[in-house]
Amino acid sequence: MSTDALPIAFTSHAHDHKDCVREALARAEEHCHRHGLRFTRIRRRVLELIWQSHTPTKAYDLLDRIREERGGAAPPTVYRALDFLLDAGLVHRIESLNAFVGCDAAHGDRYPKFLICRHCHAVAEIAGPAVDRAIANEARKVGFTIDRETIEIRGLCQRCAAG
Amino acid sequence: MSTDALPIAFTSHAHDHKDCVREALARAEEHCHRHGLRFTRIRRRVLELIWQSHTPTKAYDLLDRIREERGGAAPPTVYRALDFLLDAGLVHRIESLNAFVGCDAAHGDRYPKFLICRHCHAVAEIAGPAVDRAIANEARKVGFTIDRETIEIRGLCQRCAAG
DNA sequence: TTTACGGCTGTTATAAGATAACATTATTGA
């Protein structure tokens, strides 16, 4: 049972998660600055809320949180922030859960591929190119040109399996 | 440009689609009989409607069709038939589209992996084991046990790219 | 044959997820 390359999302909750949040916000800030995008309060706050954990967050849960903080927010407030963050590549949407997780940048320029634990609900990204290569190969066989990939693997992470 | 293994969903609309429908219904009948499941009128009709094409069908579009035929159907009628067909493995849900396609059995016992054309909307399944093997490999590296996979590749099929 | 049971369907209501359309406010750059 290898542990050397264990994604941080699947490590003990003892990891200092504040670091994850701080780094994610810093990456976002940097990214927006370099691309001339406006990292507004709402966008920043939605990203921060999503990064509260490594588990996917629902849009309406974000809305509830925002409402507690500054009354009277409506769905478009959250969905617009999410659209921005998705376009910027700062968060990902998990299609099979209708929920959103922070991008941990593990996939580099490739499409994200998620491992989703059915028990602790943590989501980690598959890092290497092997899966993409296998898919590209199959696509090539039938003359299919890839735009984007949705890959969501559900199961049990090592920690939860161990008990 | 290979064409030998081209999935039927990506072949010209000139393929005799009635055969696809007939075969799908026959497979369903057979499957239900062998497993002691009841292939009722509604279930049969929903499956037949889904097989009208190789493109994914929305639940509420099915509902509209059913309503035309026998007035007064409500969402649970369709969703219950869909649940049955999904459990039986006779249809698949495309998570990224909230829509349903017939199972063409190309994936055998493995999880289905879809190629979805952005232009003609046809959906084909990837047949070989290479992608599953690559994913199993990556999962093993981090001690992750796979329950199921959602793999939906969006792009352009050969026919649409050609013309 | 009758009756009881379980599975299926009907029906009403509502939950959950997302967007359209237009008004208003904030930034930015001329």
Place this chain on the structure above:
DNA sequence: TCAATAATGTTATCTTATAACAGCCGTAAA
């Protein structure tokens, strides 16, 4: 400063899906 653009506020609505309970229908034991 002021016009143009981008972002947010606001109301309404649309799409997708499920809960809860009532009634039906075929099968099989009594």
